[in-house]
Amino acid sequence: MIDTIEWQDTKTALATLADLSRDALHIYAALIIFLGACWIFRWRARSVKPWALVLLCQCINEYVDMQNMLADDGVIWIWGTIKDTVNTMILPTLILLAARYTSIFASVPDAALPDAALPDAAPPGAATKHDSNA
Template sequence: MVSLAGPVSSFQLAKLWLVAHTGLAKDALHVYVALILFFGSMLVFRWRPGDWRPWLVVLAAALAGELWDIGDTLRWQRRVYWAANWKDIWNTLFWPSAILLLARWTPLFGRRGRR
């Protein structure tokens, strides 16, 4: 279990709860949450896979989550490991980026060029 100095934010508690109850690593959760946000926003707003908007939803969530993590780290007066934060953003955006590019530039998701 991770040792945290100071009060733990609700965001950190939620992440620890998910790790404990799903049996998944935090890196895997980044991928799952990204895909849920990507496909969920497509379903809710009727966006297509080649549209930038679902990808932007994932980007916004990834940046917000990492900013929250950085804020908590600073509140606990610990060192921020920028490489780890970057890895989380990259890991979160990889599959939505791949799906977006495939949808925009290949016939995999329908006619090429159709958005």
């Protein structure tokens, strides 16, 4: 079982150390989890997997927060939970939708790029290392 008070203290310490509000901490954590999952597991941003991992982490976080609320006040403040979930999920959702339904994250093979866009492209008429006369 997760120690709810220790978890709250950890989040407060992180927010203080980073000089962020708790709401901003949700946004940064979501991006770190989403992009980190894409990098570590080699998942594409268009896949639902990194988005689902962020949602899972958010649900666990809110469960622990609710346990703490019940221990402190005996009441769960549902609007705070909703606000935290929206703050956490908004950017991963926008990235997922952009990756799936736009060409923002599309990779273009080198063959489709004009010669000037290639990194080793020489100006027109210039000798290249592939020329036999050079």
